[in-house]
Amino acid sequence: MKASKSLMSVVVPSHNEAVGIQHSIGEIVKVANKCNISYEIIVVDDGSADETYQEVNKFVSHGIHSVKAIKLSRNFGKEAAILAGLKNAQGDFVITIDADLQHPPEIIPEMIKAWREGAHIVSAVKQNRSQDGILVRLRAKIFNSLLTRLGGIDIRHSSDFKLLDREVVDVICYQFPEKIRFYRGLTDWVGFQHKQIPFTVASRNAGEGKWTLMSLIDLAATAIISFTSAPLRIVPILGCITLVFGFAVAADALWAWSHDEAVSGFTTIIGTLLLLGSFIMISLGIIGEYIAKIYDEIKARPSYLIEEKKGFDEMESTFPTNSEEK
Numbered sequence: 164m165k166a167s168k169s170l171m172s173v174v175v176p177s178h179n180e181a182v183g184i185q186h187s188i189g190e191i192v193k194v195a196n197k198c199n200i201s202y203e204i205i206v207v208d209d210g211s212a213d214e215t216y217q218e219v220n221k222f223v224s225h226g227i228h229s230v231k232a233i234k235l236s237r238n239f240g241k242e243a244a245i246l247a248g249l250k251n252a253q254g255d256f257v258i259t260i261d262a263d264l265q266h267p268p269e270i271i272p273e274m275i276k277a278w279r280e281g282a283h284i285v286s287a288v289k290q291n292r293s294q295d296g297i298l299v300r301l302r303a304k305i306f307n308s309l310l311t312r313l314g315g316i317d318i319r320h321s322s323d324f325k326l327l328d329r330e331v332v333d334v335i336c337y338q339f340p341e342k343i344r345f346y347r348g349l350t351d352w353v354g355f356q357h358k359q360i361p362f363t364v365a366s367r368n369a370g371e372g373k374w375t376l377m378s379l380i381d382l383a384a385t386a387i388i389s390f391t392s393a394p395l396r397i398v399p400i401l402g403c404i405t406l407v408f409g410f411a412v413a414a415d416a417l418w419a420w421s422h423d424e425a426v427s428g429f430t431t432i433i434g435t436l437l438l439l440g441s442f443i444m445i446s447l448g449i450i451g452e453y454i455a456k457i458y459d460e461i462k463a464r465p466s467y468l469i470e471e472k473k474g475f476d477e478m479e480s481t482f483p484t485n486s487e488e489k
Contacts (some may be wrong), residue, residue: 171195171202171275172254176323177262181213187264188222188230188459194268198275203229206262207248207367208239210238216471223473230282231474235467241466242385245323250336251475258326259346266324267366273360274326278398283355285326290361331355342466343459345389388456394449408438 173191188204195202208216222230233247241371243393245259256278260266266287274285323346327335335349387394411434 169200169255170253171198171200172248172252172257173202173204173271174245174248174257174259175204175206175262176209176241176259177206177211177215177219178238178241178244179211179213179215180262181211181215181218183264184215184218184262185221187262188219190264191260191268191271192230193356194271198272201229203231203252203254205231205233205248205252207233207244208235209241209244210235220473229474232472233456233469234471236470237468239467241323241411242346245346246336246468247467249327249332251472252332254329256326256328257332258324258459265394266322267362272363275443277358278326278328281356282326282358283328283331284350284353284357286350286357286359287322287324287362288359289322290366321351323347325350328355341389341460342464343387343389343456344387344466348389382422384452385456387450390451395453397449398446401446405439405442408435418445 174196175187180187184206188206191204195204206219208219216232216234219230219232223232231251233251235244235247248259249257256275256276258271260268270287274287277285327350331350331353334353339349374445
């Protein structure tokens with residue numbers, strides 16, 4: 164059983180959430196106050212184009228409810244925003260939750276209970292997504308199923324709504340050298356004692372969803388490439404298919420020649436060229452994706468840059484130091 168006197172950190176990555184961010188913080192605060200625990204709420208503004216950071220600072224400037232704000236120098240993506248929050252969190256455990264309140268704060272006490280009982284990772288899993296549209300549910304299902312099959316990690320119904328023990332936070336922040344990360348996958352990969360808590364996806368607090376089809380495709384590509392080399396196996400499979408097709412075309416030509424029949428030419432040649440060209444381009448595309456990720460990792464640029472921090476003890480306007488990026 165964990166100690167009753169603990170510090171809880173709540174990390175809230177946000178991007179263009181000015182319309183509803185104050186309400187979201189208020190709801191998280193209400194739940195946190197009922198947990199009988201010290202807490203801090205860290206809102207990470209991921210390069211918003213609206214007044215998200217200014218809205219959060221209204222809490223910080225009045226010293227309300229231990230709210231702290233981090234402003235990234237530009238939009239680095241949700242994965243980087245979560246990492247920035249984790250590295251700046253001081254809690255004995257850290258909860259990551261979306262700013263739109265589709266992750267219901269009401270189950271936080273249940274997550275804390277599971278942590279006190281010994282769980283190192285508590286994952287809130289989506290039990291019902293009826294609030295999402297059919298297209299959103301379909302693409303989420305395709306994405307999760309594809310990564311589960313190819314990546315060897317089960318992220319079906321998973322979300323970024325998680326509680327991580329301090330030990331797990333330190334492992335994820337400082338023992339993983341890669342810059343391109345997939346948070347859900349890493350929390351599954353590390354192991355440790357894990358517990359799942361189901362929840363029903365709520366309606367957005369305000370505004371519209373920020374995930375587009377292209378951003379989901381990019382996330383899927385990053386997740387798959389980060390966790391598996393399975394797509395590379397498609398290349399030799401395509402080569403085998405091409406070989407079999409080549410033997411079939413050669414056999415047909417030899418049969419026609421042995422029976423003094425004209426070899427079918429134009430259609431066969433065009434079809435063969437199109438098939439070979441498609442396979443080659445697909446293979447180059449797959450290999451190119453892996454090379455691009457390797458190139459990004461070799462450059463070793465930081466995952467994010469902090470333009471300003473409010474509510475922390477250290478200097479409030481700073482870029483990450485080397486110690487932050489270890």
